[in-house]
Amino acid sequence: MDLFLQLLFTGIGIGAVYALVALGFVLIFRATNVVNFAQGEFSMVAAYLMVYFAVDLGWPYWLSFLLALAGMALLGVIFNLGVYYPLRHRSYLPVIIATIGASILLANSVLAIYGPQPQVLPGWFETPGIQLGPVYLDSQYLLIIGVTILLVIFNFWFFEKTLLGKKLQATSQDKEMASLLGISVSTMIMITFIYSAVLGGLAGLLVAPVLFVSIQMGSTIALKAFAATIIGGFGDVTGAIIGGLALGVIETFGAAYISVPYKDGFAFLVLIAFLIFRPQGIFGERVAEKA
Amino acid sequence: MPLLEIRNLVVRYGEIEALRGVTIAVEQGQVVTLLGANGAGKSTTLRAISGLAKPASGDIIFDGHSIAGLGPEAIVRLGISHVPEGRRVFPGLTVKENIMLGASNRKVSASQISREADAMFDLFPDIRAFSGALGWTLSGGQLQMVAVARGLMAKPRLLLLDEPSLGLAPVIVQAVFRIISQIRKDTTVLLVEQNARMGLSVADHGFVLETGRIVLGGRPDELWGNEAIAAAYLGGHAKSHA
Numbered sequence: 420m421d422l423f424l425q426l427l428f429t430g431i432g433i434g435a436v437y438a439l440v441a442l443g444f445v446l447i448f449r450a451t452n453v454v455n456f457a458q459g460e461f462s463m464v465a466a467y468l469m470v471y472f473a474v475d476l477g478w479p480y481w482l483s484f485l486l487a488l489a490g491m492a493l494l495g496v497i498f499n500l501g502v503y504y505p506l507r508h509r510s511y512l513p514v515i516i517a518t519i520g521a522s523i524l525l526a527n528s529v530l531a532i533y534g535p536q537p538q539v540l541p542g543w544f545e546t547p548g549i550q551l552g553p554v555y556l557d558s559q560y561l562l563i564i565g566v567t568i569l570l571v572i573f574n575f576w577f578f579e580k581t582l583l584g585k586k587l588q589a590t591s592q593d594k595e596m597a598s599l600l601g602i603s604v605s606t607m608i609m610i611t612f613i614y615s616a617v618l619g620g621l622a623g624l625l626v627a628p629v630l631f632v633s634i635q636m637g638s639t640i641a642l643k644a645f646a647a648t649i650i651g652g653f654g655d656v657t658g659a660i661i662g663g664l665a666l667g668v669i670e671t672f673g674a675a676y677i678s679v680p681y682k683d684g685f686a687f688l689v690l691i692a693f694l695i696f697r698p699q700g701i702f703g704e705r706v707a708e709k710a
Numbered sequence: 711m712p713l714l715e716i717r718n719l720v721v722r723y724g725e726i727e728a729l730r731g732v733t734i735a736v737e738q739g740q741v742v743t744l745l746g747a748n749g750a751g752k753s754t755t756l757r758a759i760s761g762l763a764k765p766a767s768g769d770i771i772f773d774g775h776s777i778a779g780l781g782p783e784a785i786v787r788l789g790i791s792h793v794p795e796g797r798r799v800f801p802g803l804t805v806k807e808n809i810m811l812g813a814s815n816r817k818v819s820a821s822q823i824s825r826e827a828d829a830m831f832d833l834f835p836d837i838r839a840f841s842g843a844l845g846w847t848l849s850g851g852q853l854q855m856v857a858v859a860r861g862l863m864a865k866p867r868l869l870l871l872d873e874p875s876l877g878l879a880p881v882i883v884q885a886v887f888r889i890i891s892q893i894r895k896d897t898t899v900l901l902v903e904q905n906a907r908m909g910l911s912v913a914d915h916g917f918v919l920e921t922g923r924i925v926l927g928g929r930p931d932e933l934w935g936n937e938a939i940a941a942a943y944l945g946g947h948a949k950s951h952a
């Protein structure tokens with residue numbers, strides 16, 4: 420039972436990271452109908468920005484954190500203008516290829532600067548964790564879970580309670596109609612890219628002290644997050660969060676009780692099972708039912 | 711000076727010439743109905759006015775200024791509101807949210823927009839009970855009411871209505887046209903209809919489009935009087951009205 424609770428805590432912690440990246444996937448997909456294959460690289464770039472500010476320059480942790488997030492917002496702007504905007508009137512395929520290209524560019528730019536050697540980023544807190552009864556709560560995992568809860572609440576408030584959130588939803592549902600109402604579609608898509616880049620970046624900043632900061636960290640997280648979006652129901656915000664958490668818990672339990680070397684395999688086994696038996700995901704509707 | 715004047719408008723979709731020199735005028739305070747068969751260019755005319763389709767040549771003059779080539783976001787800010795074919799109600803937003811977004815062309819506070827949307831239900835009492843229902847759950851008639859209410863939230867000087875009767879039961883069509891005759895007290899309306907009988911019943915002036923050209927224009931009684939037109943577009947019951 421103690422091990423169970425311990426694993427559950429860790430699983431939710433890592434699952435929260437997948438959930439944040441999955442949320443970024445879903446928001447961009449809903450706004451542009453395109454899967455952004457550079458979403459994982461947003462996490463990786465943010466972690467390296469953090470290494471640069473906090474380790475290389477030795478600036479305070481909180482300042483480095485804010486600067487890294489500001490850098491991600493800027494990257495969201497550049498990404499929108501450089502990758503999506505020129506191709507916005509084309510079909511989804513050129514845009515998807517452009518996001519793959521951008522992800523290769525980002526990964527190799529960082530590689531050229533930092534080399535293949537993984538970097539180490541310390542956690543936010545001095546104390547490694549606290550013992551709560553039988554469960555040891557790692558402070559970084561506590562931070563990850565706390566930030567994710569706050570973000571989910573913020574996300575709900577922003578999209579459900581504000582007029583700007585409604586305009587973003589309207590744009591993702593019918594761009595032409597949104598423009599007829601006077602909603603600036605290009606501004607809404609810009610906001611979506613900034614928000615998604617910051618979300619992905621935040622995931623990277625939170626998980627970096629738990630993993631190593633490496634060029635590959637983006638693609639590993641992105642693959643799991645992508646699986647999470649399919650498990651949750653593609654395009655569904657709640658589904659992305661639930662899917663991410665579920666995946667984190669499943670792979671943690673699988674690693675502990677079945678096999679450690681196959682840890683990454685469990686995520687994809689679950690993904691394959693969903694694709695066969697419930698391709699619309701937990702929260703997704705069958706497309707035919709939407710008509 | 712007419713509120714809206716279209717001169718020799720040509721619109722192409724690739725190789726296809728959808729409009730081949732359309733000229734119409736809409737006077738302030740009028741309801742003008744565009745009639746014509748499927749593919750005659752009725753919707754394209756509205757799409758060109760609201761900026762969704764770019765004119766290849768010709769001009770569109772609204773309130774004395776050319777708006778040809780402007781984007782839809784700019785045109786709705788000038789006071790032209792387009793309720794497009796198919797209603798296009800946002801399926802994942804509630805009725806009230808859909809209606810509120812109709813005011814996106816104006817700079818007003820969210821609470822003011824919310825009050826105006828509530829007041830809009832006085833004109834559309836049938837959808838008041840569905841204020842919190844999501845768009846995709848509504849029937850065709852309800853969707854049409856939401857679409858028109860949303861279009862009116864822009865406080866337009868000119869309202870473009872594309873086929874409001876399409877796919878609706880006769881009793882609902884009558885309800886929609888009762889609303890149009892209410893709207894006309896404050897707003898100029900350019901109406902596109904296949905249902906010529908209903909379309910002309912509220913109109914001050916009608917135009918008939920045929921393969922991208924205006925072939926006839928006049929007061930409703932003049933159009934009813936034209937036998938060829940009555941037979942082709944007005945349902946073949948010309949004799950009962952002659």
